[in-house]
Amino acid sequence: MTERTQMKTAVLIPVYNNPETIRDVTAKTLMFHPHVIVVDDGSDIEVSGLLSGLDASVVNLQRNMGKGAAILKGAATARSMGFTHIITIDADGQHDPSDIPKMLSAIVKNPNAIIVGKRDFANADVPRSSVFGRGFSNFWLRVQTGRSVGDSQSGFRAYPLSVLNELKLNEKHYSFEVEVLVKAIWAGVSVIDVDINVYYPPGDKRVTHFKAFIDNLRISILNTKLTMRSVLPWPHRKIYFDDAIKKTVSIWHPVKSIRTMLTENATPHKIAIAGAIGVFLGSLPLIACHIIIIIMVTSFLRLNKVVALTSSQLCMPPFMPAICIETGYFMRNWSFLTEISVETIGYQAFDRLYEWLIGSLIVGPVAGIITGLILFFMAIVIKKGTDGIAQQ
Numbered sequence: 244m245t246e247r248t249q250m251k252t253a254v255l256i257p258v259y260n261n262p263e264t265i266r267d268v269t270a271k272t273l274m275f276h277p278h279v280i281v282v283d284d285g286s287d288i289e290v291s292g293l294l295s296g297l298d299a300s301v302v303n304l305q306r307n308m309g310k311g312a313a314i315l316k317g318a319a320t321a322r323s324m325g326f327t328h329i330i331t332i333d334a335d336g337q338h339d340p341s342d343i344p345k346m347l348s349a350i351v352k353n354p355n356a357i358i359v360g361k362r363d364f365a366n367a368d369v370p371r372s373s374v375f376g377r378g379f380s381n382f383w384l385r386v387q388t389g390r391s392v393g394d395s396q397s398g399f400r401a402y403p404l405s406v407l408n409e410l411k412l413n414e415k416h417y418s419f420e421v422e423v424l425v426k427a428i429w430a431g432v433s434v435i436d437v438d439i440n441v442y443y444p445p446g447d448k449r450v451t452h453f454k455a456f457i458d459n460l461r462i463s464i465l466n467t468k469l470t471m472r473s474v475l476p477w478p479h480r481k482i483y484f485d486d487a488i489k490k491t492v493s494i495w496h497p498v499k500s501i502r503t504m505l506t507e508n509a510t511p512h513k514i515a516i517a518g519a520i521g522v523f524l525g526s527l528p529l530i531a532c533h534i535i536i537i538i539m540v541t542s543f544l545r546l547n548k549v550v551a552l553t554s555s556q557l558c559m560p561p562f563m564p565a566i567c568i569e570t571g572y573f574m575r576n577w578s579f580l581t582e583i584s585v586e587t588i589g590y591q592a593f594d595r596l597y598e599w600l601i602g603s604l605i606v607g608p609v610a611g612i613i614t615g616l617i618l619f620f621m622a623i624v625i626k627k628g629t630d631g632i633a634q635q
Contacts, residue, residue, distance in 0.1 A: 282314070330400070338399045390545065474538040574598075
């Protein structure tokens with residue numbers, strides 16, 4: 244989506260058994276936007292009758308499929324009607340339709356991004372479970388993606404339909420809203436926060452269809468799967484909005500990969516830092532844990548995992564461990580280890596492991612700095628060449 248004049252947005256309201264609020268929410272939404280699609284997710288009372296006289300499209304699901312399924316069904320309907328974006332808003336009255344213009348403005352400025360409404364929790368009526376749930380969900384999203392999102396549980400969002408169409412989404416319930424953010428970030432889609440208002444009625448009047456046990460179980464299982472996927476070394480599938488940069492990132496083609504990363508969000512200094520950290524961590528005696536540690540560190544620091552993992556391969560045995568052990572041995576004995584025997588390698592294994600550790604604290608940073616400098620200057624040269632070609 245490159246031209247703002249091509250954008251057309253619908254507001255999508257998924258609803259399941261909210262007969263007291265759905266008409267009021269829909270009517271208020273129509274005051275701020277003319278295109279409203281209501282998805283009735285198998286409610287006990289037919290929603291189309293409750294919305295009689297309102298100029299809103301209603302999509303009916305024969306049975307309750309879950310919030311995620313309702314959003315995807317509504318997105319497919321919106322796409323068939325010629326819309327390019329949807330704004331989702333809850334049917335329980337929690338969200339304020341007057342915030343819709345903020346979302347529309349954010350869409351215009353960031354047409355390829357997912358916009359997430361960050362709820363204002365300053366209100367005293369906000370349930371503690373919502374505060375905890377948001378913090379918990381935000382933490383795991385950062386672990387899995389290396390990115391910070393202000394409110395990963397907010398249902399007030401704007402989605403480019405092209406993004407929803409490209410992502411492989413499996414969750415059909417509340418867990419959908421976590422899955423779509425994580426997979427979108429993995430795919431290179433920006434996620435942008437917009438401050439919104441939120442209303443929680445008093446506890447005795449509050450209606451929720453969030454099933455504490457089963458929905459938390461679904462989210463926990465999803466977080467486990469996403470975290471496990473995030474530590475795997477191969478890159479995630481990217482979404483490209485410009486066919487001209489649709490290239491493959493491969494650890495076997497470093498120059499081509501650096502060029503591709505430079506066309507995305509990577510910069511020479513970030514590539515260099517990722518490579519340096521990969522070599523440093525790769526030199527440490529983190530036996531059988533190198534990949535997991537590198538993925539966790541690079542995710543937290545928002546660095547490129549592929550660069551770090553590729554660079555760490557320079558530390559594969561026996562070359563790097565031998566250098567570290569010799570360095571550590573020299574630091575302890577002021578002489579080099581020259582005897583390789585059952586005694587020095589077997590019986591004295593813990594001594595060698597300790598020497599590997601202290602040696603890696605010297606060799607690792609030096610090798611990391613050298614690798615980082617090489618990658619930095621390679622990226623600078625490649626970037627200049629790419630920019631020169633683009634200007635011709």
